[in-house]
Amino acid sequence: MIVACHNSQINVTDGSSTCLPALSAPMAYNKVAFPPAFFLKGTLFFPCEPDRGLVRVHELTPEKAGQLIWVRARIHTSRAKGKQCFLVLRQQQFNVQALVAVGERASKQMVKFAANINKESIVDVEAVVKKVEQTIESCSQQDVELHIERIFVVSQAEPRLPLQLEDCVRPEGEGDEVRMRARALGPRTTTSQAIFRLQSGVCQLFRDTLTNKGFVEIQTPKIISAASEGGANVFTVSYFKTSAYLAQSPQLYKQMCICADFDKVFCVGPVFRAEDSNTHRHLTEFVGLDIELAFNYHYHEVIESITDTMVQIFKGLRDKFQTEIQTVGKQYPSEPFKFLEPTLRLEYSEGVAMLREAGVEMGDEEDLSTPNEKLLGRLVKEKYDTDFYVLDKYPLAVRPFYTMPDPNDKKYSNSYDMFMRGEEILSGAQRIHDAQLLTERAMHHNIDLEKIKSYIDSFRYGAPPHGGGGIGLERVCMLYLGLHNVRQTSMFPRDPKRLTP
Amino acid sequence: MPMYQVKPVFGDDIKTDLPTCMYKLPNIHAQRSASGCSEHALQNGTEVDPAFRDLEVRQDKIMRRLYELKAAVDGLAKTVTTPDADLDQTVTSLSQSPTATSFRGTADLDSLLGKDLGALRDIVINANPARPPLTLLVLHAMLCQRYRVLSSVHVHSSVSGVPAQLLACLGPRHADSYVRQRFQLGFTLIWKDVSKLQMKFSIQNMCPIEGEANVARFLFRLVAPYPSDPALATLVDSWVDTAFFQLAEGSAKERSAVLRALNGALGRDPWLAGPELSLADIACYCCVLQTGPAASCPANVQRWLKACENLGHFGPANPLLQ
Numbered sequence: 001m002i003v004a005c006h007n008s009q010i011n012v013t014d015g016s017s018t019c020l021p022a023l024s025a026p027m028a029y030n031k032v033a034f035p036p037a038f039f040l041k042g043t044l045f046f047p048c049e050p051d052r053g054l055v056r057v058h059e060l061t062p063e064k065a066g067q068l069i070w071v072r073a074r075i076h077t078s079r080a081k082g083k084q085c086f087l088v089l090r091q092q093q094f095n096v097q098a099l100v101a102v103g104e105r106a107s108k109q110m111v112k113f114a115a116n117i118n119k120e121s122i123v124d125v126e127a128v129v130k131k132v133e134q135t136i137e138s139c140s141q142q143d144v145e146l147h148i149e150r151i152f153v154v155s156q157a158e159p160r161l162p163l164q165l166e167d168c169v170r171p172e173g174e175g176d177e178v179r180m181r182a183r184a185l186g187p188r189t190t191t192s193q194a195i196f197r198l199q200s201g202v203c204q205l206f207r208d209t210l211t212n213k214g215f216v217e218i219q220t221p222k223i224i225s226a227a228s229e230g231g232a233n234v235f236t237v238s239y240f241k242t243s244a245y246l247a248q249s250p251q252l253y254k255q256m257c258i259c260a261d262f263d264k265v266f267c268v269g270p271v272f273r274a275e276d277s278n279t280h281r282h283l284t285e286f287v288g289l290d291i292e293l294a295f296n297y298h299y300h301e302v303i304e305s306i307t308d309t310m311v312q313i314f315k316g317l318r319d320k321f322q323t324e325i326q327t328v329g330k331q332y333p334s335e336p337f338k339f340l341e342p343t344l345r346l347e348y349s350e351g352v353a354m355l356r357e358a359g360v361e362m363g364d365e366e367d368l369s370t371p372n373e374k375l376l377g378r379l380v381k382e383k384y385d386t387d388f389y390v391l392d393k394y395p396l397a398v399r400p401f402y403t404m405p406d407p408n409d410k411k412y413s414n415s416y417d418m419f420m421r422g423e424e425i426l427s428g429a430q431r432i433h434d435a436q437l438l439t440e441r442a443m444h445h446n447i448d449l450e451k452i453k454s455y456i457d458s459f460r461y462g463a464p465p466h467g468g469g470g471i472g473l474e475r476v477c478m479l480y481l482g483l484h485n486v487r488q489t490s491m492f493p494r495d496p497k498r499l500t501p
Numbered sequence: 502m503p504m505y506q507v508k509p510v511f512g513d514d515i516k517t518d519l520p521t522c523m524y525k526l527p528n529i530h531a532q533r534s535a536s537g538c539s540e541h542a543l544q545n546g547t548e549v550d551p552a553f554r555d556l557e558v559r560q561d562k563i564m565r566r567l568y569e570l571k572a573a574v575d576g577l578a579k580t581v582t583t584p585d586a587d588l589d590q591t592v593t594s595l596s597q598s599p600t601a602t603s604f605r606g607t608a609d610l611d612s613l614l615g616k617d618l619g620a621l622r623d624i625v626i627n628a629n630p631a632r633p634p635l636t637l638l639v640l641h642a643m644l645c646q647r648y649r650v651l652s653s654v655h656v657h658s659s660v661s662g663v664p665a666q667l668l669a670c671l672g673p674r675h676a677d678s679y680v681r682q683r684f685q686l687g688f689t690l691i692w693k694d695v696s697k698l699q700m701k702f703s704i705q706n707m708c709p710i711e712g713e714a715n716v717a718r719f720l721f722r723l724v725a726p727y728p729s730d731p732a733l734a735t736l737v738d739s740w741v742d743t744a745f746f747q748l749a750e751g752s753a754k755e756r757s758a759v760l761r762a763l764n765g766a767l768g769r770d771p772w773l774a775g776p777e778l779s780l781a782d783i784a785c786y787c788c789v790l791q792t793g794p795a796a797s798c799p800a801n802v803q804r805w806l807k808a809c810e811n812l813g814h815f816g817p818a819n820p821l822l823q
Contacts, residue, residue: 300679318658339692340655347681353620357705382693382704383625385657408680 059092064072080115093190098146120157126150175285205316215264226449241380246272254292264293292468299430302467308341334482344389365395377422404430420479428469435459516616635760635818640720651684657693714745740781744788764799
């Protein structure tokens with residue numbers, strides 16, 4: 001157990017303490033007699049206190065009024081006023097007001113000591129829980145207050161912090177740069193805690209939902225020999241005497257697993273895209289949640305499976321993470337996320353007609369530009385009141401070579417995109433499972449057949465019809481919460497200008 | 502060892518005089534005959550007289566004929582009391598075949614809803630699961646008989662759960678539903694936490710329509726035009742409003758007043774407005790049955806309710822009325 005004294009440095013690991021000469025003999029400022037200290041090999045040792053049960057800040061409720069408890073938390077703010085010092089103690093998303101007052105339990109020096117502890121230091125506090133009549137608006141625990149009897153510093157923070165945490169909690173975007181750099185500090189805010197807990201929830205719900213549907217989780221290699229989809233946006237790494245690439249997507253390996261009769265697979269892993277776009281929604285490295293499954297009669301079975309997974313994730317977030325959503329909403333207010341079950345599915349031609357009705361001119365086979373996607377999202381929201389929908393039957397000309405064409409209409413393909421709040425989160429399709437057709441489509445797109453020989457070979461030995469798609473974890477979280485920059489949902493973001501921390 | 506013998510106390514040859522006015526039962530301890538002839542043929546345990554057996558067979562045949570005749574007469578009675586019905590719809594299949602409905606004059610979708618720009622013309626209705634819109638379900642069934650309608654039911658995220666019969670209220674999924682382009686009209690019902698029923702169709706040109714009565718008027722015009730005679734059209738409108746405002750949402754006094762008015766009107770004419778079934782009858786039927794069981798209504802109203810049912814349009818509403 002660590003014991004601290006006023007103006008001393010504490011070594012947490014071995015409990016020894018080097019006390020600088022103080023105004024009086026080293027003693028904790030309380031009336032309880034200190035256990036006798038003794039010398040051992042020249043260092044001053046205090047024997048350990050018996051184990052204290054530390055109470056979590058979010059458990060401090062009026063039921064505990066009158067109890068004497070121990071709490072370990074950070075000093076969020078401190079304000080001294082004559083004979084009293086008000087502290088706000090923070091623990092992850094929760095904070096509580098604490099008071100050190102000159103009286104029979106605390107001396108004037110103790111109040112001064114408490115007021116001088118640096119912000120963000122971790123402290124151990126023994127206090128009595130007191131009920132308050134007026135609710136404390138600024139804290140998460142609004143109807144209790146701690147009256148401190150003993151206070152110790154466990155780990156001190158430097159007096160000058162690289163950024164002020166109050167600035168982190170303000171909605172403006174100027175502090176972004178500094179916030180990104182001090183990653184050991186920024187995520188301490190209640191908002192960031194909430195965002196990353198929600199993100200962890202998304203990953204968990206994704207895994208649970210798919211496992212319950214009978215999917216198998218696979219891990220695919222990230223160092224690959226050939227760039228899968230065109231060579232433009234891949235990172236190259238030196239691989240012994242040759243070079244290799246970082247995987248843009250686990251597409252090829254997911255498909256090989258389907259050909260290997262796994263039937264339904266998913267994988268969670270990093271995805272590397274060397275795109276030189278500095279936008280609010282692009283990262284060079286992000287976490288990809290990918291699904292691939294074989295279907296029986298129609299590729300809409302794939303769409304239903306994926307949309308059902310997404311709806312289960314949304315429902316799980318709505319039901320179990322309301323506290324986190326509200327916390328984020330305080331700093332970044334936004335409309336709650338709405339969706340329909342079963343998911344709304346519109347066809348591409350319908351989307352084009354809706355855009356034309358709204359005054360946009362575009363060709364039948366033209367791809368949707370980002371502003372058009374956003375406008376279509378708003379139109380769909382207006383009519384159906386949903387933030388999540390699927391656009392089916394994209395034109396064949398704008399999709400990659402391995403997309404299965406529509407058997408009824410040569411201009412279109414069996415491919416689909418899914419949108420959240422008007423921004424694309426998933427691009428998927430039925431894949432061509434016939435080696436012959438695949439070769440034809442590759443030649444049509446002028447792709448060098450030598451480079452994708454092993455890909456085509458995997459379909460020569462009986463591949464089932466299959467399809468799938470992949471989402472980005474950070475982007476899904478950002479859009480679910482209505483945030484505006486994907487870097488807010490990435491713990492250590494990577495983009496063309498940022499490589500550390 | 503020899504046992505002692507007791508002299509018989511009771512003689513075994515006493516003759517009893519059975520009265521002739523009693524009926525005789527067969528011996529219940531006797532073996533039942535395998536052929537299972539009717540019991541009265543075994544009277545007195547005598548042999549079955551072939552004449553009796555023939556008599557029974559003839560009697561059975563006559564009874565069967567009688568039952569068939571009774572069913573036929575019942576069917577005829579229903580058609581006689583229901584104006585405009587060609588046959589008893591409740592006996593034949595209801596929803597599959599496009600039987601002759603009582604509406605004359607189809608409506609042209611393009612002239613009513615505007616030119617089709619290549620997108621499915623989708624009617625979106627947001628309804629509260631606590632108050633299912635029965636009138637609209639009935640109108641949906643009528644629409645399906647006239648056009649190719651793609652119907653879908655969704656649950657909005659503002660509602661946590663909806664009973665299974667509300668999810669299936671628009672009927673089974675169409676086999677062609679994976680190609681939206683093949684349909685003339687879309688009917689999307691979304692169960693949502695809304696205070697008033699709302700319909701959205703064209704967001705550029707139309708504002709949302711609120712209230713079940715108004716949406717019913719919109720949908721009815723797609724099925725058949727309103728009567729051209731303005732007096733009759735006003736009568737239809739006034740009955741629709743009465744149904745939704747006073748019958749569905751009114752106090753008990755207002756409801757009984759409406760039922761008396763209905764009774765009076767139906768005493769004079771078979772239908773509420775004009776010689777045929779109209780929107781007024783559809784709206785009143787749904788609202789009357791939502792407020793109470795049929796048995797508690799006045800006589801003319803009950804007769805009219807049965808006539809409506811016999812027409813067969815109200816099938817979709819029945820499961821939700823229970």
